[in-house]
Amino acid sequence: MAKATFEVPELSEYTEVPAVKPGAMAHSSTFRAKEEFQQDLGFPGELVEDWQTKAIDKMGELLGKYRSLRVYMDACVKCGSCTDKCHYFLGTQDPKNMPVGRQDLMRKVYRRYFTLAGRLFPKLVGAEDFTKEVLDDWYCYYHQCSQCRRCSVFCPYGIDTAEISMAAREIMDSIGVGQKYCNEIIGKVYKIGNNLGLPGPALIDTIEGLEEDVYDETGVKVRYPIDEEGAEILLVTPSADFFAEPHVDGLIGYGKVFHEAGISWTISTYASEAANFGMFIGSYENMRRLAQRIREAAIKLKVKRIVFGECGHAWRVAYSFLNTLAGPWDFLDPKYPVPQHICEFTHGLIQEGKLKFDKSENDDKVLTYHDSCNVARASRMGDTPGGQFEIPRAIIKATCNHFYDMDEDTIRDRTFCCGGGGGLLTDDLMEVRVKGAKPRIDALNNVMQEKGVTHMAAICAICKTQFSKVLPYYGMEMDQVLSLHQLVSNAIVLTPGEDDDEPDGDEDLDNDNETDEAA
C-alpha cells in the first residue's frame, strides 16, 4: 500500500453520491510554470500588470471565437443534472468540483462583465468581480478537471465543462499564470520531439533494444523501424510506449500486428509524440503547432497512411481535430481514413482473418476493459457511432478467453475518467488523482470480487500511468493495468521469416519492471 499524506477514500460497492463539503480541495493547487517554460509557448512569464483587464479582454476574445463558450456561459439553468457526475466531486466532495460549480467560477465573472443582469444586479444573479481570490480559485479548480466530458453527457444542453476549463487555462496563460506540468511538456516537444524529452539517438537506441528483446523472446525478427523513408504507415504513439511498463508491451504488440499484416511502417523521431497537450491548455495555436509536426513527418517520410497508437486525448486530437489543424491530407492514400487508430487497424485484420491467436496465452488473466474518457466521448473508431466501444472489446474477445465488463453505469459513454487526464498526471496533484480515481476503482473492485477479474486493459498512456500509480493506494497491484495490445502481443501467432528460428511459444511477456511517471 502506497503511503499517502491524505485520507484515501474507502471503496464501496457502488459509488455513492457524497454530501457537499465546501473547500475540501481548496488546498490543492498544481505547481506554476516558471518564466522560461511560459515563454517557450509565447505566454508572459509571470502575472502581468493590469492582469484583470487583460484577462477580461481575453475572455471577450474567446467568447467571440468559440461558440461553445458563448452558449455555455448563457445556457445553464442550474438543473443539477451534472452535479453528481464528476469523479472529482464524487471523490473529494468539494462542490467546486461539481461540473456546474466549476463552470460557475467563470460564469460569475462572465455575468459581471458581459451581461446586463450581472452589471446591474450582481448579487441577484451571482455575478462577481474578477478578484485575486477568484483567480486563485480558477487556478485551483480548473486544474482539478480532467476534461473528460462526462458532465456533457448528462447536461440537457450538452454543456461541456472541458470547454470551459480549456478557456480558463488559456485566459490564465495569457496573463502569465500557467501550469508547470503541461507547459513544460509542450516545450519539450518543441525542443526535442516528445513529452518525455527523449532525443532522437536515445530513441533509436531504445527501439533497437526492443527489437532484440522481441527476437530473443519469440525467435521471430519482428521489425521496429524508425525514421524509414518510404514506409507505408507512419505510427504516431505516446512516448511512454517507448519504454515504460505497461506501455511498451503495447508497442511490442503493434509491431507484431504490422509484422503479420506484412505492411511496412515507421516511427518518426521528429513526431515521436502522439499526445497533444496543446488541447489541455485550450491553446489552438499550440495545439496546431504540435499537430503540424505530424504533417511534416508524414511528408518527409513519404508515408501513405497514419496510424495512432494507444492514447486517449491524443486520439481525440487525432480523430476530431487533426484534419482541422494539419489537414488536408490529400497526399495520403485516400482508401484509408486519416488518421486510423491502431485498434481499427488490428480489428480490420482480425475481420479479414489475417491474424491468428492462441487465446490460451492469456488464460492466466481475467480481463475487464476501461473505456478511456476521450476515446469514449470525444471520438469514434470504425464506421458506426459507438465503434470506439465495440472495436477494443472485440479485440479483447479475440485474444482472451475470460472477459467481463464493469458496471453498465461506469462504461462506454458513461465511463469514469481514470483521474489523471487533462494535464493532471503530475505528482503535485496526487491527492486529486487518487480521490478522483475512486469511482473507476469502485467499479473495478466490484468485478474483481464478483467475477474474479485480475487485470484491466486500457488504451491510453495517461490511464495506464495513472492506474499504475494509484491502484496501490487502494491496496491493488500496479501491474493490474495492461495495454490492450499487450493482450494481442501475448496471443498472436507469429509467422517466422526465412532466417528465423522456430519460436519457443510458451514464453510470456511478464511485466515486472518498475513503472514510472510517463506520458
Next chain:
Amino acid sequence: MAFLTNFYAFLFYFAAFVLVAGLVFKLVQYSATPAPLKIPTTPAPTTRTGVVLRMMREVVLFESLFRGNKWTWIFGWMFHFGLFLVTLRHLRYFMDPVPFPIQLVQPFGIYGGLAMVVGLAGLWVRRFSVDRVKYITSTSDHLILALLILIGCSGLLMKFVFHTDVVEIKSFFLGLYTFDLKPLPGDPLLLLHLFLVASLMIIFPYSKLLHAPGLFFSPTRNQVDNPREQRHIAPWAKKLEQQ
C-alpha cells in the same frame, strides 16, 4: 380605467419589443460565433438527419436529462409540457378566428396549467432539499421559479375561482395589433397575471431562459460526427494557415 389600459398596452408593446429584439440579438450573436473544432459528445450521429433526430429527442423528451436525473426530468418535463399546452391554449386570445387545432387543445390546456404548477413546485423543492442543487442556486433561480408559479397560479385561479371577462381580454390584445386600444378588465388577479407575463418576456433574453435557443446552438449536440471525412475549419483559424 383608461390609465390602466394605456399602461398595459405600453407594457406589452415594450415587453414584446425587448423579447424580440433581445432574442434576435442573441440568435445573431450565437450564429456569428464560429465553432472552430468538432466537439460533438460521442457517440454522435454521422449524418445531418441523425443530428436533427438527436436534437428533437433533446427538445421533446429531454433525453440527456433523463439519463442524468429522473426526478428533475419528471418535474422538468411536466412543467415544460404543461407550459407548452398552456401556451397553445392561450393562442385563442391572439387569433381570430381560432384555428381548429387550437380549439381542440383547449381542455388539455387546463391540465397543462395544473401540470406546470406541480412540476415547478417539484423543481423548487429540489432547490432546497438536495444539497448539491441548493449550493448552485442563486437568488435569481428562486425568483424565476416564483415568477412562473405565480403566473400559473393566478391563471388557474381565474379559471376556477375568480372568473374574468375573456371576451374583453381578447379584444384588448387583438386591438394591440392595430394600435386600437380597447379597454382591459380591471380585475386585480388579471392585472397581476399580465404584469408577470410581461416581466417574463422582458427578462427572457437576459437570463438563463436563454437555454431554449441555446440548446440549438450547442456544438456538443448539433455537430455531425464526420471530422475525418470533411475538413472543418473556422474563418479565424483559416487565417493562421495563411501566415
